Amino acid sequence: MLLTLLAATGLGLLRIRNLFAVVMLAGVYSLLSAGLFTVMDAVDVAFTEAAVGAGISTVLFLGALALCGHHESRPGHTPLLPLFVVCLTGIALVYGTMDMPPFGGADNPVHHHVADHYLEESYHEIGIPNVVTSVLASYRGYDTMGETTVVFAAAVGVMILLIGARTRRERPGGEEGDG
Amino acid sequence: MNIGLLVSHYNYWVVIFLMMVGFYILISRGNLIKKVIGLNVFQTSVFMLYITLGKITAGTPPILTEGEVVYSNPLPHVLILTAIVVGIATTSVALALAIRIKEAYGTVEEDEINRIEAGIEAGG
Amino acid sequence: MTTELILSLVLPVVGAALILLLRRNPNAREAASLVTAGALFAVVLRIYGAVSDGALPEVVLAEPIPGISIALEAEPLGVLFALIASFLWIVTTAYSIGYMRGHHEKNQTRFYLFFAFAISSVMGVAFAGNLFTLFVFYEVLSLTTFPLVTHAGTEKAKRAGRVYLGVLFSTSIVFQLLAIIWVYAMTGTLDFEPGGILRGVMPVPAGVVPVLLALFVFGIGKAAVMPFHRWLPAAMVAPTPVSALLHAVAVVKAGVFAVLKITVYVFGIDFLSELGASTWLMWIAAATIILGSLVAFTKDNLKARLAYSTVSQLSYVVLGAMLANSWGVIGSGMHIAMHAFGKITLFFCAGAIMVAAHRSEVSQLGGLGRKMPVTFAAFFIGTLSIVGLPPTGGSWSKWFLGLGSLEAGQVGLMAVLMVSSLLSLAYLLEIPLKGFFGKDAEIADHHGDSAGHEGHGGHEDPDGHEDHYRAPRWSLAAIVTTAAACLALFVYPEPFYRLMVMVVGQ
Amino acid sequence: MREEVIVRVGAKVLAPFIITFALYVHFHGDYSPGGGFQAGVILAAAFALLALVYGLDEVQRVLPPWFVQTCAAMGVVIYAGVGVATMLLGHNYLGYNALAPDPTHAEHGQHYGILLVELGVLVTVFGVMVSVFYLFAGRVRKAQ
Amino acid sequence: MSQHFPILQVVVPLLAAPLCIFVRNGRAAWGLAVLASWVSLGIALALLGQVGTGGVISYAIGDWLPPIGIEYRVDIVNAWVLVIVAGIGALVSPYALVSVEREIEARRIPLFYSAYLLCLCGLLGIAITGDVFNVFVFLEISSLSAYALIALGKDRRALTSAFRYLVMGSVGATFIVIGIGLLYSMTGSLNMADLAQLLPGVWESRTVRVAYGFLAVGFCLKLALFPLHLWLPNAYTYAPSPVTAFMASTATKVAVYMLLRFFLTVFGWHFSFEQMELDRVLLPLALVAIVSMSLVAIFQVNVKRLLAYSSVAQIGYMVLGLSFATVTGLTATLLHLFNHALMKGALFMAMGCVMYRVGSVRIGAMAGLGRRMPVTMAAFVVGGLSLVGVPLTVGFVSKWYLILGALERGWWPVAVLILLTSLMALVYVWRVVEVAYFREYQGEGEAREAPWMLLWPTWALVALNLYFGIDAGRTAGIARQAAEVLMAGIGP
Known part of the structure; x- marks a missing residue:
């Protein structure tokens, strides 16, 4: 639904x-x-x-x-190429799911291997009930640090772009053609 | 193709459809803002794919409680938490860029930008 | 001996550094150039001494790619080439002093500088111990001579430079490098070895050897085998000393020398003659000989005529190599030497005529010989040597090449040699004949672009005191030296012959 | 912004609650959904709300841009710094067990570690969100 | 301390980046950036030394052993890439000082260094990690900062090129995430070494094949393999000079590394070449890239753009080496990774010097610079010759192995094509050289030699071009060792 x-x-x-x-x-x-x-x-x-x-x-x-x-504004041309690319990608993905384990199956490989460890050992190893937090902040804490850095990088990026006055509106003089 | 496959994979396919909608918006639309929206939809749908992978039928959220319960897989959740944050980071940079482009070119429509750039190149 | 080998590379570079340091004082600069040239010759003579006693000194300089080194090795063929090049460097330097000053060329320091670099790379080519080293110095030579070719800096010089580098780089990169890597892929080595290195990889797939040989022959663009000869006439925009030493001796000889060396030490002449892989290339060389001569006929510009003559003569060397027998190789090596002395004489004369009389076209030379007798006499001797007539050294190389073609059973080639000799006699002899016996062309030549200079040649000189029909003293001395050498080599070709016999005998 | 008393008062009343909720989300992340990131977002939302109601300048007086920018950087330093600290204590990078006061119960260190890094996340996310909001809002205001 | 080198490799620049925000002063931020870059280089070299003798280093972050936690795994392959990235970083950062002060307004300068360090940290992070999802996280760190850095360019087209790069980069990253998700769905693991062991069990499944395809497309977008290169030329053209020099020598290299790592270590040689027949796809693409992009480069009038197209062509060489599926071919790829970083770094830095003095990098603006800026143009000439592949430069060494690889496979037409495209490189390099040396200076003002601070990093790279061209024993040795490791799957 x-x-x-x-x-x-x-x-x-x-x-x-x-x-x-x-x-x-x-x-x-x-x-x-x-x-x-x-x-x-x-x-x-x-x-x-x-x-x-x-x-x-x-x-x-x-x-x-x-x-x-x-x-x-209305797209100027029929986007056939994007449509084609998208269909191709979609079909590839659907094709790929054919051999995927069924949805929700408890025996799927995803749920074993490392996931078992997290669910069974985390309380003992980390001592907090929310496994997601355990994994996020400890087992894969480094990813989260990377995530924090990504956010910071975005801030740096936005600052670089938007800090200061509105700059160089139309400045054809400073540009060079490449034709 | 049998019914079993249809039932067990229906979720995946809808998610894939959504993904493709986002992807299509991203690559076919000329408006830069709309492109970013497309990117958002595309990424959100990928998140759904991951979460779908993590679901176990009749499982519960992976917050440990007393008693024998089946928990859904927490790992995809963690990955997607990270991915969501990455997504919003990308979005904000993209929007900031779009704003600057609007200031520099007076438009955020790709066609018009291309026209202006072609003009620079021919004129220079 | 390894010290000498390295010195032969380093000395010219040291000379270059001195030239750069002394650029404010032309006399000191040119003295440095001369002294370096002399020292280099002395070093090469020492190497010659060692090699003719049977030593094969070698030294590894670097190993750029594992298993592939930059190595120098003095073997007879290389020594022969190094001897010629280093000796002629002295002569050319002397000549240049007169020419460059007489012609009021700009950027003389740059000229001497790159000349020295070019000689260094020529030494590298001569003493290359393996294919890779040969290739490296071959390319360095192309690069270092580029500023010399474009010396004038004009649009024409720039175009010529483009053709020059274009042809030399294209052929060497596309054909030669491919062949080198191919050889490496098959044999796992690139070292020159007596008897060749390809013999070891039998069975060589059918058809590979001729293709490989062709890649080398065409890939060595400096050998100017048609259709890759275009760069040579183009390079004639360079100052005459450059044309003389580099484009009549060092660069082109580096090309044919490389062909010869590869034939002998990579393929091995026995191997080639067994397979008969070189026959068709022989005919290409023969065609180049004839065509080159024919084109030379049509050229009125003296330097262009000499250039096409060079194209034609170079293929004698290639031909000798492709004959793939002892006499052919000996003749080939001898021709490197003999043609060098002959052709440099001719170019020196052409330059002298240009400096002294401001004439560059054959048709303008009428009667000039009476005003410049020494120059034209030297030109005559040079002509004889190129054609291969006694009493000049050129007769020896023709003789051995003839023997070689007979041994190979190619009577047709004998005919080619005869015809081309006649042709070269005809187009070269025209010049001294016109000079000595022709009508004075002075009045008729105001169409040529040197006519302007001609009218008031004396006033064009800022110095103003020079007699404008006398070649500069330094240049004249050089001309006499090389002409005399042509004659001397007829009587005493011994050193070169001995070296070549050592090459074949190994 | 119009001077609407109700809105202003409402915002004033609401903001502390939002901030408290943010702190709850942060510290209760061990037991229920939530954590530093969500808390940071909520905290930032509180100030965004205030800015919408009271105007950008007012909020920037309380919470100047340089401060939030420093926050954005500070969180990363905190997070990475925890790693360096564990390293200096002889464990691997982010090996929280090093942080335990009592070595026999090394796993207690996990608690401290998680709290600290989540704090880092909170600080950065808060700083970044408010900075980005400032920059966007600043542009909008200038454009008008 | 040395056991922590793997993590310090990434954390040093990562920590330096926020510190740049604290100091709020361009010069101080610059000092931090230089310090962090050189420390990174030192660590990278130390790591290379360690794996050169001791095999593989595995560093379990947070004390959680793989595959439970995230693992940093250094073998000779990524140690090599780390040295490339950190080395270029160490030279670009001092170079940036003067150049940035000219090209970027003062208040953005600390932000510039912060973004630069983040980009460096992201690239190093990608190269060093042994966890597939961690790759994605650091990929985004480097990409986001790269978008911002490119947008700092003076020309307004820098903005649009950054946006295009962002769109294509995000598509690439999302494809990679999809690929990783599919792999995860089949194995339940995210650790590379672990995946390499689990995957053979599910090789036959369509899911793994599709995952492979998505990863391939994602990486090829990132490494700008033709025809997915559209973002690259403009991005390189309009970015500030130090950014171009840095990105051109590192970003695509790291993407190539990811490709190699995934295809050869995670999936394994057998799967890539026997089941997926990767070579059949890569070979034609690489050849088309090399030929068409070299051709396009010839007709460019903006030298930075010319070099950018040449970069796409050179990436083709790297992929070509991979498509040979032999140790020699892979050696060529890995060697060219390093060598191309050296030459393109030098070339773009030389162009930065020109930009600094002349304010333009159009071919016409080069006129007469051979005399006005002899040191700069000499650097350009040597770099250009290296690009062409003249012996005694690093370019030659790469070409040598590439052609050797082609001949080993018996693909001599490919060898001929490689040589022909070298000639095309000669043409486009020569166009610039001719203008610089044979035309008179036409610009206004006194174009002097670039400042020393710009020249020494440029010449340091030029010197490396020559040094490793004359003595390629070490680089080629490492590249071969790395190639053997990749071919064997995970090392011992």
């Missing part, structure tokens, strides 16, 4: 050209996916996705829209 809603939202995103609506719809999409994550037992992820997808990114998009205008 959720998935169907998601699919509908996706199609809506594709068609609508008023970007305000699209951003709102993207927020809805995020919330729906957060719902999906909850259903799939990924409560932490759902929480985060709701905060990020529906919260931060919506705010950022709205800010960007305020600056960049909110109407999307």
